[in-house]
Structure formats: C-alpha cells, structure tokens
Amino acid sequence: MITHSRRPTFSEPHPYPGRLIIVEGIDGSGKSTQLQLLNKWLVNSGYRVFFTEWNSSALVKETIRRGKKRNLLTPTTFSILHATDFADRLVHLIVPPLKAGMIVLADRYVYTAFSRDVVRGVHPAWVRNLYEFAVKPDLALYFKVPIEVSLKRILNGRINLKFHEAGMDLGLSDNPSESFKLFQNRILEEYDKISKEYDLTVIDGTATIHRQQELLRKMTKEMLQDFRPMPYLQKKENIYVR
Amino acid sequence: MSARKGKIYFGTGLPYFDASEIKGKLIVIEGTDGVGRSTQIENLRQWLEIKGYGVATTGWTRSPLISKAIDDAKAGHTLNVNTFSLLYAADFADRLENEIIPALKAGFIVIADRYIYTAFARSIVRGADPKWIHKVFGFALEPAAVFYMKIGIEDLIPRVINSQTMTKRYWEEQSGEGMDYWESGMDLRLGEDFYDSFIKYQRLILREFNAMARRFKFIVVDSSISFEETNKALKLGIGSILEHDEAS
Numbered sequence: 001m002i003t004h005s006r007r008p009t010f011s012e013p014h015p016y017p018g019r020l021i022i023v024e025g026i027d028g029s030g031k032s033t034q035l036q037l038l039n040k041w042l043v044n045s046g047y048r049v050f051f052t053e054w055n056s057s058a059l060v061k062e063t064i065r066r067g068k069k070r071n072l073l074t075p076t077t078f079s080i081l082h083a084t085d086f087a088d089r090l091v092h093l094i095v096p097p098l099k100a101g102m103i104v105l106a107d108r109y110v111y112t113a114f115s116r117d118v119v120r121g122v123h124p125a126w127v128r129n130l131y132e133f134a135v136k137p138d139l140a141l142y143f144k145v146p147i148e149v150s151l152k153r154i155l156n157g158r159i160n161l162k163f164h165e166a167g168m169d170l171g172l173s174d175n176p177s178e179s180f181k182l183f184q185n186r187i188l189e190e191y192d193k194i195s196k197e198y199d200l201t202v203i204d205g206t207a208t209i210h211r212q213q214e215l216l217r218k219m220t221k222e223m224l225q226d227f228r229p230m231p232y233l234q235k236k237e238n239i240y241v242r
Numbered sequence: 243m244s245a246r247k248g249k250i251y252f253g254t255g256l257p258y259f260d261a262s263e264i265k266g267k268l269i270v271i272e273g274t275d276g277v278g279r280s281t282q283i284e285n286l287r288q289w290l291e292i293k294g295y296g297v298a299t300t301g302w303t304r305s306p307l308i309s310k311a312i313d314d315a316k317a318g319h320t321l322n323v324n325t326f327s328l329l330y331a332a333d334f335a336d337r338l339e340n341e342i343i344p345a346l347k348a349g350f351i352v353i354a355d356r357y358i359y360t361a362f363a364r365s366i367v368r369g370a371d372p373k374w375i376h377k378v379f380g381f382a383l384e385p386a387a388v389f390y391m392k393i394g395i396e397d398l399i400p401r402v403i404n405s406q407t408m409t410k411r412y413w414e415e416q417s418g419e420g421m422d423y424w425e426s427g428m429d430l431r432l433g434e435d436f437y438d439s440f441i442k443y444q445r446l447i448l449r450e451f452n453a454m455a456r457r458f459k460f461i462v463v464d465s466s467i468s469f470e471e472t473n474k475a476l477k478l479g480i481g482s483i484l485e486h487d488e489a490s
Contacts, residue, residue, distance in 0.1 A: 063311045076256060076335040090322075091325070123257050123380070129380075
C-alpha cells in the first residue's frame with residue numbers, strides 16, 4: 001500500500017514540532033562519539049531523544065549487502081538504493097518522532113550521499129535532487145579532520161579497513177590504506193563544497209573530545225531556545241541511553 | 243547515436259559512461275496495461291531480424307538485483323510514494339546499465355517494452371512531484387523514438403476483463419484475484435472494488451500518458467482498431483528511423 005503525504009522539501013525549514021540534529025564527517029572523524037555524548041546530555045536534561053543511523057532500514061539492506069558482495073552495483077544503482085533506504089527510514093523513523101515533538105539525532109544524513117556518490121561518479125545535481133524529499137535539519141554539524149587523523153583512529157580500533165570503507169571498489173590503489181587515503185581525500189573535497197553550499201556548522205574534529213562536546217552543547221542550547229516540548233513529553237523519566 | 247533532438251540523455255546523464263560507445267538504437271514502445279505491446283514487440287523483432295538487424299528486447303520486469311526488495315515491499319510493507327518511485331528507479335538503472343547499454347554498445351536495436359514514462363505516470367498518479375521524478379530518471383538514455391500505443395478506457399475494458407487471463411490468474415496462479423492488484427491501482431483505494439478502482443486508476447494513467455505524449459513528443463499509434471493496423475504504423479515509424487540513420 002502506498003501512503004500519501006504532503007511533505008516539506010529539503011530547501012525549506014520543516015513544519016514539525018520536533019528538532020533534527022545531524023552529524024557528518026568521514027569515518028574516524030569522531031562524529032559518532034560526539035553525538036552519543038550529546039544524546040546523554042539531552043536525555044539527562046529531560047528531553048525525549050530519538051537516535052537514528054544512516055543505512056539501517058530493512059527494506060533494501062539485504063539488496064545493498066548482496067550487491068556489494070557480488071560487486072553488482074553501479075554508481076547509479078548504489079546511489080538510488082541508498083536514497084530508497086533513506087526514503088523508507090524517513091517515513092518510519094525520522095518523521096514520526098519529529099511530529100511527536102522529539103529531538104531526533106541522526107548519525108550521518110543526506111550529505112553523506114552527496115559526497116560519497118559524487119566521488120563514485122554520479123552527477124552532483126542529480127544526487128541532490130534525489131533527496132529533495134528529505135527533512136531539512138535544524139542543526140547540521142560537520143566534523144572536519146585530516147585524513148591521517150581519521151586513519152589513525154580507525155586503525156586503532158581494529159586491524160583491517162573494510163573493502164568499501166577504503167573505496168577499494170574504485171580501483172584507486174591495491175593497497176587498502178593507500179586507497180583509503182585517496183578515496184577519503186576526495187570525500188573531504190566534496191564535504192568542503194557541501195559545507196559551504198548548505199551552510200553546515202564546521203567543527204574542528206582534532207580538538208579534544210571535551211572541548212568539541214562543550215561547543216556542541218552550546219550550539220544545541222541556542223538552537224533549542226524557541227523549542228517547547230510537547231506537554232506529554234515533559235514528564236522526566238529514565239530513558240534508555242544507547 | 244541519433245537520439246531525438248540530438249539529446250543523449252534524458253537529464254543529467256551518467257557522467258562515468260562514455261556515450262560515444264553506443265552504436266545501436268533504442269526504440270521505446272509505451273502504452274497502458276493490456277494494449278498488446280508484447281505481441282507487437284515479438285512481431286517487430288522477427289521483422290527486424292529478417293531485415294538483418296540484431297535485436298534485443300527489454301521489459302519493465304524486475305532486475306535480479308532489486309526484484310526481491312520490490313516483492314518484499316509490495317508484500318505488505320507500507321510504501322511511501324518516494325520509496326515506491328526510487329525502488330523502480332534503482333530497478334531501471336540496473337537494467338539500463340547491465341542490459342540496455344551493453345546491447346546498444348554491441349550495435350543492437352533495443353526495443354524497450356515500457357520505459358521511464360511508465361514510471362513517471364505511476365509515480366505521478368501516486369502523488370510524486372513531476373519535476374522531481376523527471377530529474378530522478380535524468381540518467382536514462384534518450385530513446386531514438388517513443389511509440390505510444392494509444393487506446394481509450396472503453397477499448398481497454400474488454401481486453402482486461404477476459405475470461406482466459408482472469409481464470410488463469412485466479413486458479414492457476416492462486417493469487418485469489420481475477421484482476422491484477424497493481425494494474426487496478428488497488429493501493430490507491432480509489433474505488434469500492436477491483437473493477438471500480440481499475441477504471442479510475444487507468445483513467446488517471448491515460449491522462450498522464452496523453453499529457454506526456456505532447457510534452458515528450460511521442461509518436462502516437464492508434465491501437466484501438468486492429469493488430470494489423472497498429473503493426474503497420476509501428477513498422478512504418480521504425481522503418482523511417484532506420485532509413486534516416488543509414489542516409490546520414
């Protein structure tokens with residue numbers, strides 16, 4: 001069954017009572033750590049928080065996984081499948097909490113697709129149009145770090161780089177760590193363009209965790225100045241923290 | 243490739259693909275459900291092959307990559323219009339890049355049974371923004387010609403309400419349906435039952451097609467008279483495209 005909804009477009013502020021905060025950055029930029037800390041603070045301050053991640057819906061997850069494994073995906077199908085996945089998640093996981101007046105925290109958002117898919121070869125204007133139905137964030141943070149820093153952070157956590165993380169499918173280099181650098185460098189270039197185009201708030205991802213978090217909380221507070229929680233969400237309760 | 247109006251792509255294109263590698267021709271046959279497209283296409287294939295052309299056909303069926311996702315989605319998932327439109331776009335992109343383009347590169351005449359215009363009509367009647375959906379399919383190749391097999395709703399009814407197909411669908415395919423759920427636009431809840439819904443849905447689709455016929459310069463082929471009349475008109479149209487190409 002198809003459901004109809006008059007939805008806002010990505011170029012104008014959304015009409016929902018909730019707030020959408022998104023973080024962007026290359027792998028190892030520290031964005032997830034920062035978002036988790038923000039999550040804890042918001043919950044502790046009595047807000048109802050709803051956390052969501054990029055690429056996690058059931059609808060096309062299996063298809064993307066299978067396609068990646070067999071190297072079947074072209075840049076265009078790869079891009080559209082992620083948009084499909086996002087469209088599904090938007091309807092099921094992002095819009096309902098926003099309508100209910102919650103604070104939605106998204107780890108990566110459409111800008112991830114804008115940068116990654118363009119590096120893979122699709123047209124920049126085409127992929128932007130693909131996500132025209134997305135909800136415009138109230139606060140969009142871009143964690144900027146040099147490649148060397150992110151690579152170090154990733155390799156600290158585990159031994160090998162994942163095939164797609166290193167952009168190995170692009171054939172830039174046979175060496176995963178070399179390929180990662182080349183691939184992520186191009187992603188960084190795209191992020192730089194995007195952060196200007198969409199006026200993302202740039203955070204220096206090389207600063208200390210504590211310093212970054214202070215900045216984030218300050219900006220979130222400002223953004224929430226005119227935010228009035230729905231009466232049914234005002235009761236403070238113990239909410240699970242991820 | 244002599245696409246219409248010298249355009250190679252419908253929109254922004256495929257930046258990573260060199261279109262000069264295309265040697266063949268893409269011919270599109272559009273028309274609503276039940277208009278007899280596949281019978282015509284089979285005949286055209288034989289006719290072209292006898293003339294010595296390599297022919298490949300492609301349908302609006304599902305590609306192996308996406309089919310499972312579409313089935314899962316249709317099987318009970320609540321589909322939003324954007325999700326619906328994008329799933330079909332992904333499916334089409336897969337077929338374009340893995341079937342249509344390789345055949346065109348090899349110099350075949352590719353006859354497409356339905357093309358992006360079917361996706362436009364279906365998405366737009368479900369509430370998609372026309373501008374958005376046109377741009378989504380901007381990577382599609384511009385066909386050499388689009389033939390629109392046109393019939394009115396009154397011609398469509400006797401073709402769809404047909405004991406052979408309906409009996410088969412109900413009993414042999416065990417779908418529990420006489421008329422097709424999607425052809426009847428049942429997801430849109432336009433009418434009380436399959437029949438009412440079918441009439442309303444197909445009217446909306448026909449309206450979209452008629453508007454597109456003007457906008458995208460379809461070659462309109464009146465398909466309400468007979469197989470032979472339609473066939474003659476299609477052969478005439480295709481013949482002139484091939485001649486024009488050889489002359490230039």
